[in-house]
Amino acid sequence: MSRISRNIEDYRKVSEASYLVADQNVTRYRIILRFFFIEHERMRDYLYPNEIFEHVKSVQGMEKYEEQELKQDLESLVKWKNIVPTQEVQNPRTIAEFNKKSFRYQISPYTVQIERMLIELERIGNxxxxxxxxxxxxxxxxxxxxxxxxxxxxxxxxxxxxxxxxxxxxxxxxxxxxxxxxxxxxxxxxxxxxxxxxxxxxxxxxxxxxxxxxxxxxxxxxxxxxxxxxxxxxxxxxxxxxEYAPRFEQDQxxxxxxxxxxxxxxxxxxxxxxxxxxxxxxxxxxxxxxxxxxxxxxRNIRRLGERHQRHISRKQDYLHLAKWFAEETDLMEAHKRAALTFGIANVRHYFTELAVTTDMYAELWDLIPDWIEVKPRLREYREKTRPTSFVSNKAEETLTKKHYLLELKETERKMRGYVSDGKIDISKMTYIDSGVRKILLRWVSAAMLDESKVVRTEFGNRVIVQVDETERINIHSDDGVMNVPKLLFTFDDKEGQHGG
Known part of the structure; x- marks a missing residue:
């Protein structure tokens, strides 16, 4: 078993897979390594260059393969650690024989697993x-x-x-x-x-x-x-x-x-x-x-069945229906039969609200009908209007106005409680009433639309609004906390210079 490694060295580039995406000669590399893998599966680990050369030339389309190309391919595969060379010199008689360096090659464990994976992928296809x-x-x-x-x-x-x-x-x-x-x-x-x-x-x-x-x-x-x-x-x-067979390496x-x-x-x-x-x-x-x-x-079966039904000839069905109509002597019965067979001749569609019922098996006839008003589709059509008298609600208007002025006065009283030396500095406050906070934010919105950043408030004051984007503060209110830039409101008249 293996755990997820936390060592960055374990996520190195897999050079053994380079032969699969090389810019050139990918086919030659794959032929050679597949030969190595098949021989490895047959319990034969070491291969000589002449055996590899004969195998490559036996592949259809590789008849012109040369020994110099084999030498280059083997060097590339050794460089990518796909095969491991072992020098084999048995009883050299001369220095020339020793320098000739006859090698045999063994496929690496990484490459064995890569080839095994490729064979499995080829088996299952796409x-x-x-x-x-x-x-x-x-x-x-x-x-x-x-x-x-x-x-x-x-x-x-x-x-x-x-x-x-x-x-x-x-x-x-x-x-x-x-x-x-x-x-x-x-x-x-x-x-x-x-x-x-x-x-x-x-x-x-x-x-x-x-x-x-x-x-x-x-x-x-x-x-x-x-x-x-x-x-x-x-x-x-x-x-x-x-868990594993004995190894010379120390198990970490x-x-x-x-x-x-x-x-x-x-x-x-x-x-x-x-x-x-x-x-x-x-x-x-x-x-x-x-x-x-x-x-x-x-659903697909039903769709295919419907498609088949459309292509089936219904000539005999229609001939049978025609015989019924030909034999019918009562015109009204013929009309009923036509309605049953072909449906209503002139259909009119109406849109109504969906019927409210919890019974999924309820019949249409058992539901309460929905009434709609149908109006003529004529350019000249105008709905009739009746003149109505104007009713004066002076007492109600006076009462509403009185309530509004009282609320405005109460809000102004709360607002003045936050004024200190003609200013409202949000950064120095730990709590602000939600109603006052909404008014202050409304002032900020209005000031952003004016270059002078001066607004005329609902209380008749002129206020200069300063917004410091470099510092942010939290406004605590009874309905939550709001994070805003640092805000400073300066009253530009005598009425706003005093406060609680």
Whole structure:
């Protein structure tokens, strides 16, 4: 297992991958390294230049390959650490033989993994693979119970099986849902040939939902009932067990780091099946996306069916209808039959408010009708108006005016309480009434529209507004805190020079 490295040196440029994006000779490099990899898989680690040269020339299109080009290619691959040269001189008889430096080459571990990845990519192509299979869920439940039980099986083996199954579930489900949602799958669903496979797709997805649901519930219950002390004992034992084959290099991965990594993997398993901290678990999301995939397939099936219906000839249907009308002797019955068959001849559409009902099965005829007024669409049409008398509300106006003046006077009284030496300095105040704050901000807005930054207030005063953008302060009020630039209001008349 491996942890996320915090060492910047571990994120160096991967020179071993340079052969894949080289400016020139990429094909030659890939042919050579694929030959190295195949021979490595056949348990043959060392190759000689003459063997490499013969293989490259055997590839179609590389018949003109020369030994000088091979020498350059091998030097480049050695430089990028894809292959490791080993000088081989057996019993040289002359100095010339020794200086000739006959080499054999071994593929590096990095390159082996890169080639293995490339072969896997070539196998799967440019499409997602994966599957939605309920059996890995059943195996995971069995493996989880065995891991938590105290039986004779080796603990490391049980843990390895458990994580391998979890990885299979995550990878297969994610890849298959990505395949269902891919552009290519969307295009295939639009084709008529999809109708042949529609039942298989829907049955496959539904079988997965039904089959995995019960097993997932049991997995969730098992995880919830897991004893933390038992889990701690298991992870302590696992962190002390040797994981790898003996090496000459010193292993820097201590038991505490291994135990922390084990807990991280366990937490990921928990979050995949259980909702944590208000976050929906991955299994719930998987169910939702599977259900959406079924709905999408069903919609496409319906759309394809409608398209097929449009192309089916209805000649015989119309001939049969025509026979009915020809045999009908009652004109009114013929009108009724025509309305039933073809609908209303002249349809008028009206827009009304949506009917309010909680019964999704309510019939249209049972709902309360909505009345609308239809007006003529004529240029000359004007709605009739009736002259109305003017009602004087003098008493109400006087009362409203009195209330307004009282409120204005009260606000002015509060405002004067903040005036000191003819100024209101916001930076020196710890609290400002919300009503006063709104008036001050209104003064700032008005001052910004005037070059002189002077405003005439509702109280009849002239006020000079100064805004210092270099310093910001917090205005505390009864309705919250507002962060504004430093503001200074100077009254430019005698009335505003005094205050509380």
């Amino acid at each position: 499409e997602f693979q994966g599957s939605l299979d309920k059996r890995p869920f059943e195996k995971l439940l069995f493996s989880l119970r065995h891991f938590l039980e105290d039986n004779k099986l080796p603990l490391l083996e049980k843990w390895t099986d458990l994580i391998a199954l979890f990885k299979i579930i995550r990878t297969n489900t994610a890849d298959y849902l990505a395949y269902i949602s891919s552009t290519n799958a969307e295009e295939q669903m639009q084709k008529d040939s999809f109708l042949v496979y529609k039942d298989k797709f829907v049955a496959y997805l539904r079988d997965f939902i039904v089959g995995s649901h019960q097993t997932a519930l049991k997995i969730q219950l098992t995880l919830q009932k897991c004893d933390p002390k038992q889990l701690e004992a298991c992870f302590c034992q696992l962190s002390e067990e040797p 991965f201590d038991s505490e780091e291994k135990k922390a990594e084990l807990y991280e993997i366990w937490d990921n398993l928990m979050m995949w099946f259980l909702d944590t901290g208000g976050q929906t678990c991955e299994y719930t999301i998987l169910q939702r996306r599977t259900d959406e995939a079924i709905k999408k397939i069903t």
